[in-house]
Amino acid sequence: MTYDLREEYLAMGYTREETAEFDGIETIEAIDGALRRMGFETDRIGHARNLVNRLAAGHRWDLVFNIAEGLYGSGREALVPALLDHYLIPYVFSGPLVMALTLDKALAKLVVREAGVATPDHFIVRKPEDIALISLPYPLFAKPLAEGTGKGISGSSVIRSPRQLKQVCTGLLERFRQPVLVETYLEGREFTAGIVGTGVDARCIGVMEIVLNRHAEKGVYSYANKEEWEKRVRYTLPDPEEEKIVKEVVLKVWLAIGGEDGGRVDIRFDRQGIPHFLEVNPLAGIHPTHSDLPILARLNGIDYHTLMTMIMESALKKVKTTACEKSADSGQ
16 A cells, blocks of 8 residues: 555644645555455555655555555656556556646646536646736636645635736745646536546446535635535535536546546536536545545445445456456567
């Protein structure tokens, strides 16, 4: 098991927001327990540096359950899969190309749009001088280009004036030291959907609507709203027609980006009720009670053990297929 343990980074002096994407010990225990109940023997490797040391020492595994997010750079989520590829060690979830693509939200939008899925028009702010070049109509929405878990997103992310645009973009550039994605703000309803499987075997296991209550920051599924979701957010099931529409869109997204084994896709409707792609997360959180993927699975009648079993069945089928292809190539 490869992962970034949040408590380790907090002890090193990183803030709660900086470590928002990392996992607590409860998540690691839950994954470990689920894997052992399926009959697997587990070995907790931890973060990428631990993996490098273990590989250098000659350690090898039949399969790695990877949820390591990484800390630095645009390829941080791709690092562990790339290392494992180099040593021909199979792993759960997507490969380095998918991880790098989806971490860059603008590139992911371009790929998804090419597949025929609507996504809000956008502009990338790489330096303060770029702000004056934005010609998109208000309201706008701004967020860091390569973060997750709502990092950098708050009520002020919804932008309604040039002055606010400059203030928010400048603040994000300084704070996160990466480009800012500015896109058209959609004022419709927001949904998130869970996917399991790879390629033609991929299927949407459920959709849930994100409804903000009176305690929430308005108009956005922000970092604060996600951190205190029990007080600020209500999750509900869509009606059958809405569910059908969202499922069709998210499967197109998953196939377009080449996602593997499991993940989550975020969709928001515009005023006309047209679904638009927001983000895809091939390393979706899997805390059994606090993460969106297990929550939406549970709302759709899928318990945590069953969800984990689905993910592992996909990974094992992928490993078996790869092994068969290698045998065929070698003439065995």
